[in-house]
Amino acid sequence: MVFSSLRHWPFAAGLAARGLVVGCLIAGGAALALTGRPTLGVIAWVLALAVMIALVRAARRAERAMRELVDQLASGADDRPEPLSPAFADLDAAIARAIGTMRARETRQGAQADADTALLDTVPAALFVIDSDGGVVRSNRAARALAPAMPARFADHPAFVRDAAAALLASGPDGGHMLRLADGRAAHVSVTLFDLADGTRRRLIAVQRVSEGLGAVETDAWHRLSHVLAHEMMNSLSPVVSLAESLVTLADDPAADPDRSETAAAAATIARRAQHLMGFVERYRELLTIPQPEPAPVELAPFMEELARLARRFDQRVDVRATTEPPQGAATIDRELIEQALLNLLKNAIEAARDHVRPAVAFRCHSDGDGLSFTVDDNGKGLPLNADDIFLPFYTTKSEGAGIGLAIARQIAIAHGGSLTAQRMTEGSRFLLHVPTPRL
Amino acid sequence: MESLCRILLIEDDAAVVQAIRLALRGVAEVEAFADPAALPTSLSLESFDAALLDMNFRPDQRDGSAGLDTIDRLRSIDPALAIVMLTVFGGVAIAVEALKRGASDFLLKPWRNDRLVEAVRTATALTTRQRAGAAMSLEAIERHAIVRALARAEGNISRAAAALGLTRPALYRRIEKHGL
Numbered sequence: 001m002v003f004s005s006l007r008h009w010p011f012a013a014g015l016a017a018r019g020l021v022v023g024c025l026i027a028g029g030a031a032l033a034l035t036g037r038p039t040l041g042v043i044a045w046v047l048a049l050a051v052m053i054a055l056v057r058a059a060r061r062a063e064r065a066m067r068e069l070v071d072q073l074a075s076g077a078d079d080r081p082e083p084l085s086p087a088f089a090d091l092d093a094a095i096a097r098a099i100g101t102m103r104a105r106e107t108r109q110g111a112q113a114d115a116d117t118a119l120l121d122t123v124p125a126a127l128f129v130i131d132s133d134g135g136v137v138r139s140n141r142a143a144r145a146l147a148p149a150m151p152a153r154f155a156d157h158p159a160f161v162r163d164a165a166a167a168l169l170a171s172g173p174d175g176g177h178m179l180r181l182a183d184g185r186a187a188h189v190s191v192t193l194f195d196l197a198d199g200t201r202r203r204l205i206a207v208q209r210v211s212e213g214l215g216a217v218e219t220d221a222w223h224r225l226s227h228v229l230a231h232e233m234m235n236s237l238s239p240v241v242s243l244a245e246s247l248v249t250l251a252d253d254p255a256a257d258p259d260r261s262e263t264a265a266a267a268a269t270i271a272r273r274a275q276h277l278m279g280f281v282e283r284y285r286e287l288l289t290i291p292q293p294e295p296a297p298v299e300l301a302p303f304m305e306e307l308a309r310l311a312r313r314f315d316q317r318v319d320v321r322a323t324t325e326p327p328q329g330a331a332t333i334d335r336e337l338i339e340q341a342l343l344n345l346l347k348n349a350i351e352a353a354r355d356h357v358r359p360a361v362a363f364r365c366h367s368d369g370d371g372l373s374f375t376v377d378d379n380g381k382g383l384p385l386n387a388d389d390i391f392l393p394f395y396t397t398k399s400e401g402a403g404i405g406l407a408i409a410r411q412i413a414i415a416h417g418g419s420l421t422a423q424r425m426t427e428g429s430r431f432l433l434h435v436p437t438p439r440l
Numbered sequence: 441m442e443s444l445c446r447i448l449l450i451e452d453d454a455a456v457v458q459a460i461r462l463a464l465r466g467v468a469e470v471e472a473f474a475d476p477a478a479l480p481t482s483l484s485l486e487s488f489d490a491a492l493l494d495m496n497f498r499p500d501q502r503d504g505s506a507g508l509d510t511i512d513r514l515r516s517i518d519p520a521l522a523i524v525m526l527t528v529f530g531g532v533a534i535a536v537e538a539l540k541r542g543a544s545d546f547l548l549k550p551w552r553n554d555r556l557v558e559a560v561r562t563a564t565a566l567t568t569r570q571r572a573g574a575a576m577s578l579e580a581i582e583r584h585a586i587v588r589a590l591a592r593a594e595g596n597i598s599r600a601a602a603a604l605g606l607t608r609p610a611l612y613r614r615i616e617k618h619g620l
Contacts, residue, residue, distance in 0.1 A: 238528075
């Protein structure tokens with residue numbers, strides 16, 4: 001404390017010295033006047049006045065320097081303020097430090113703003129921030145790419161049908177819906193409202209063209225599905241086509257098959273194949289009609305044990321272990337649907353593990369804030385090369401498989417707003433079914 | 441009445457085997473194997489006039505590589521045997537690869553019976569031609585080798601025989617056979 005007050009001594013001491021001199025001169029002048037030397041007294045008072053004026057000017061100079069400094073900071077000028085007189089060296093250093101800190105903070109904020117802009121520009125959705133008068137305040141690159149020039153008002157944007165733009169400006173918060181853009185393409189739009197610190201309201205409109213995201217994925221999925229369908233159908237149909245032709249030939253020439261055994265065998269095969277194809281179509285229908293989930297609370301540990309018990313019936317030799325974490329957990333899920341999905345995964349895992357010397361399947365349930373994760377690990381020979389194809393309906397690597405177990409399981413996961421994925425492990429493979437659900 | 445030819449069929453689908461047997465009634469006698477792994481190790485192909493080959497033999501095989509490997513195996517045993525691939529619609533890339541590896545033709549599933557009969561007849565004829573061609577070219581190769589050895593040895597029979605790894609009398613016999 002002593003030290004820091006000492007640091008201000010040059011200016012303060014100057015003022016104090018001048019004050020002291022003024023006091024002494026006034027007192028000395030008075031003494032001289034009273035002792036009969038009025039001329040000397042007047043001179044002393046004039047000197048006192050002069051020192052007083054000097055004192056006031058010094059104080060005003062300091063005050064002006066401070067005012068200029070503050071004005072310069074307020075105006076946001078970038079150059080460093082002129083240094084103060086040597087008497088204010090400490091103050092000067094403190095001001096320099098303060099300015100340095102402020103500059104660093106400004107630079108940081110600038111960099112953050114640049115990063116935010118870059119981030120917004122990488123979002124594939126077009127983003128518009130609209131003020132309460134319908135003016136476009138901010139937009140990202142995708143939004144600017146929608147039209148050759150960004151209009152000042154959102155209602156005038158050429159990419160939107162006029163009524164659609166008006167509806168977007170008038171609507172409350174909107175989690176998302178589809179609309180047609182002016183060029184006829186479909187887009188998914190959502191509206192969010194938020195308030196700035198000063199109380200003004202902003203509207204964020206996000207627009208994503210569908211043909212460029214989801215569309216491509218869906219088209220690809222349909223393409224792959226139709227490829228599998230065509231492959232399976234053609235494979236099933238080829239003996240039928242040939243046998244039917246041969247039957248026509250045999251009918252023309254009864255002597256060729258006197259005991260009718262060839263004819264009967266051919267007809268039986270055709271009938272079997274027809275049944276197979278019908279079953280195929282029925283399974284396809286089954287896949288398309290997965291009901292809407294009806295979630296209800298389920299105690300997880302007994303649920304898992306029950307499933308493991310059912311799964312052991314597929315093959316007694318396979319060691320199926322169920323674990324639940326935490327053991328007393330419960331969750332709201334559609335019991336029947338999740339059971340169906342998990343049984344498909346367990347059956348799959350048991351069939352995969354079967355050829356191992358010590359076939360084992362680990363069946364785990366883990367619940368956390370995000371939801372429920374069910375994992376099914378087997379020690380079989382692992383996933384095929386094109387691992388995502390296994391979720392395609394009718395894609396099967398087993399001679400007796402229908403090829404829809406995994407497809408159904410994935411559909412059930414998606415119906416719950418969750419996901420089903422497969423991954424290669426050091427030994428065997430893992431299927432992970434994740435369902436978002438609030439814990440009870 | 442033309443004699444029946446013999447066809448080697450490798451196909452895992454029993455219904456397809458049945459259909460092919462019936463469609464080739466009166467044209468060919470079919471010997472079928474469900475999997476190339478089931479073929480005898482000391483397989484002799486001389487008694488067959490053509491091979492019909494599926495591309496995949498198990499449900500977990502889809503890329504046709506099992507079929508392509510089987511082409512290589514059959515070709516190494518008897519390069520003269522004509523091979524016809526059975527491919528499913530959409531398998532053009534596999535069919536092209538099969539032809540590169542030495543298959544002579546391919547048949548799209550589902551097939552028409554008359555197209556199957558035609559493919560089998562063409563393949564049989566090709567096998568016959570190639571076997572005859574192979575026999576003829578072996579003679580030609582021997583003759584060519586002797587002519588060249590004689591030219592290098594400047595007509596000296598002993599040196600030419602040594603270069604060919606033959607005895608003098610053996611070379612004489614061959615010179616006579618080829619009328620040189």
